[in-house]
Amino acid sequence: MNRHLISSADLTRHDVESILTTAESMHDVQRREVKKVPTLRGRTVINFFFEDSTRTRSSFEIAGKWMSADTINLSAKGSSASKGESLRDTALTVDAMAVDALVIRHNASGAARQVSEWVRCSVINAGDGTHEHPTQALLDAYTLRSRMGDLDGKHVAIVGDLTHSRVFRSNIITLHTLGAHVTVVAPPTLMPAGVREWSESDGFATSWDLDAVVDGDAPVDAMMMLRVQRERMTGGYFPTPREYTVGYGLTGERLARLVARNPDVLVMHPGPMNRGLEIAAEVADAPQSVVLDQVSAGVAVRMAVLYHLLAGETAESVEPVTQGAQA
Amino acid sequence: MTCPEPTAPATVAQIPPDARDVMSADDIARALRRIGHEIIERNKGASELVVLGIPTRGVALADRLAAAIGSVEGVEIPVGQLDVTLYRDDLRRQPTRPAGRSVIPEVGIDDRIVVLVDDVLYSGRTIRAALDALAELGRPRAVRLAVLVDRGHRELPIRADHVGKNLPTARNERVHVRVTEVDGEDVVRISGGDRR
Numbered sequence: 001m002n003r004h005l006i007s008s009a010d011l012t013r014h015d016v017e018s019i020l021t022t023a024e025s026m027h028d029v030q031r032r033e034v035k036k037v038p039t040l041r042g043r044t045v046i047n048f049f050f051e052d053s054t055r056t057r058s059s060f061e062i063a064g065k066w067m068s069a070d071t072i073n074l075s076a077k078g079s080s081a082s083k084g085e086s087l088r089d090t091a092l093t094v095d096a097m098a099v100d101a102l103v104i105r106h107n108a109s110g111a112a113r114q115v116s117e118w119v120r121c122s123v124i125n126a127g128d129g130t131h132e133h134p135t136q137a138l139l140d141a142y143t144l145r146s147r148m149g150d151l152d153g154k155h156v157a158i159v160g161d162l163t164h165s166r167v168f169r170s171n172i173i174t175l176h177t178l179g180a181h182v183t184v185v186a187p188p189t190l191m192p193a194g195v196r197e198w199s200e201s202d203g204f205a206t207s208w209d210l211d212a213v214v215d216g217d218a219p220v221d222a223m224m225m226l227r228v229q230r231e232r233m234t235g236g237y238f239p240t241p242r243e244y245t246v247g248y249g250l251t252g253e254r255l256a257r258l259v260a261r262n263p264d265v266l267v268m269h270p271g272p273m274n275r276g277l278e279i280a281a282e283v284a285d286a287p288q289s290v291v292l293d294q295v296s297a298g299v300a301v302r303m304a305v306l307y308h309l310l311a312g313e314t315a316e317s318v319e320p321v322t323q324g325a326q327a
Numbered sequence: 328m329t330c331p332e333p334t335a336p337a338t339v340a341q342i343p344p345d346a347r348d349v350m351s352a353d354d355i356a357r358a359l360r361r362i363g364h365e366i367i368e369r370n371k372g373a374s375e376l377v378v379l380g381i382p383t384r385g386v387a388l389a390d391r392l393a394a395a396i397g398s399v400e401g402v403e404i405p406v407g408q409l410d411v412t413l414y415r416d417d418l419r420r421q422p423t424r425p426a427g428r429s430v431i432p433e434v435g436i437d438d439r440i441v442v443l444v445d446d447v448l449y450s451g452r453t454i455r456a457a458l459d460a461l462a463e464l465g466r467p468r469a470v471r472l473a474v475l476v477d478r479g480h481r482e483l484p485i486r487a488d489h490v491g492k493n494l495p496t497a498r499n500e501r502v503h504v505r506v507t508e509v510d511g512e513d514v515v516r517i518s519g520g521d522r523r
Contacts, residue, residue: 018424019425021425021426021427025410025427028429032463032464036463037414038413038459039418307413308423311419312418312421312422
């Protein structure tokens with residue numbers, strides 16, 4: 001496996017399956033009384049978050065701590081980035097402290113890739129702009145697999161703001177890697193440009209009509225609702241929130257139709273949820289909802305990612321350079 | 328390369344054609360039966376035993392050992408598996424492998440006599456990792472170690488309580504334990520080395 005995790009496309013099917021297998025073992029650690037393994041003792045992981053986040057940052061921090069790594073959180077506010085330091089200087093400064101991994105969230109697409117070209121440590125993309133969020137896709141795959149087993153041939157629908165969604169971009173790649181069929185649903189204004197060519201090469205279907213997918217020929221095994229990102233909704237993408245809910249929200253009535261077709265259907269949401277907008281409150285709390293499973297899987301999957309990037313032999317090749325820099 | 332790394336796995340999956348048999352299926356069955364009797368004798372019964380196998384092949388051997396003890400004593404012996412990957416001290420020297428899951432029987436391990444079962448005892452590093460892993464799961468009254476083959480070359484002060492066969496080896500030899508549950512046959516072979 002690569003030294004960095006920037007894009008879900010970096011991971012082969014074997015890599016994904018190894019990570020998910022390890023995550024099961026990490027999930028066991030999470031359920032124990034002593035939630036700590038010594039695997040990454042002496043390693044340092046920096047969580048550098050240029051954007052707000054609750055679950056991703058806290059789960060990376062907990063994951064590092066339970067693996068016995070030293071984890072440090074930095075945010076743009078309160079670091080030198082707020083004094084105007086460039087991303088490159090900030091990254092090189094952190095790297096010069098001989099850390100082992102940099103977990104980075106940034107509002108610019110491609111920031112993680114750029115940083116990985118500057119630094120010697122491993123870089124993990126925790127969300128870069130509207131590009132990718134590979135650990136979210138892994139934890140979604142983990143949640144799906146723990147509920148429905150092998151994903152080969154399963155039908156997953158991803159609904160909502162695709163244009164601005166890094167969760168969607170990483171998820172179609174990982175789900176495709178694992179052999180699932182994906183249908184993406186969005187209003188025309190929130191369907192990314194060029195998605196048709198893209199969908200042909202990556203083997204997923206597109207639709208503008210949620211009801212057609214709900215009642216379509218292929219019963220849906222999992223419905224993944226994306227958040228309507230109010231902070232990015234400045235372009236007049238839909239007339240009113242109410243109109244969005246009518247067309248693309250997962251209402252109790254739509255869920256009932258899904259369940260009628262497939263009693264084992266799962267409802268997912270990467271959070272944070274806008275209850276009443278893209279997902280009705282009754283659906284978010286329905287027995288089909290695995291939203292909290294996703295959060296709980298987040299820690300286990302991130303432990304597995306840290307393990308696969310940091311525990312093995314690759315780290316040793318970094319050491320001589322580090323010594324040179326200190327001399 | 329003349330000599331394998333001390334941390335190389337004690338057994339390997341591929342067996343070269345020059346391998347010699349050192350234990351047959353019958354030998355393995357007899358050794359496990361004898362170890363079962365030794366454990367019962369030493370603990371004056373089987374009431375507090377928990378048998379834990381170390382993956383991969385230790386798990387199959389643990390199942391059989393527990394069955395052997397159970398058939399003599401007429402009780403069911405709690406059996407499980409203990410994955411030690413996260414506790415190894417040689418992770419940095421090897422390509423990353425996925426961590427497996429531990430399965431601890433319902434009764435737990437607190438105040439029990441835990442019998443760890445592995446196929447080959449070599450450097451002792453796996454057992455050190457297993458002891459660390461056990462300590463985080465509970466506090467057994469005692470921990471015993473049963474291995475099918477002890478091939479020597481210890482790097483840590485660890486010894487087995489119950490040994491199926493003491494097999495003097497050179498470091499550049501390899502011991503291959505194959506069990507029906509994993510490999511489709513029961514046999515112990517040795518390969519490599521200079522004596523041919």
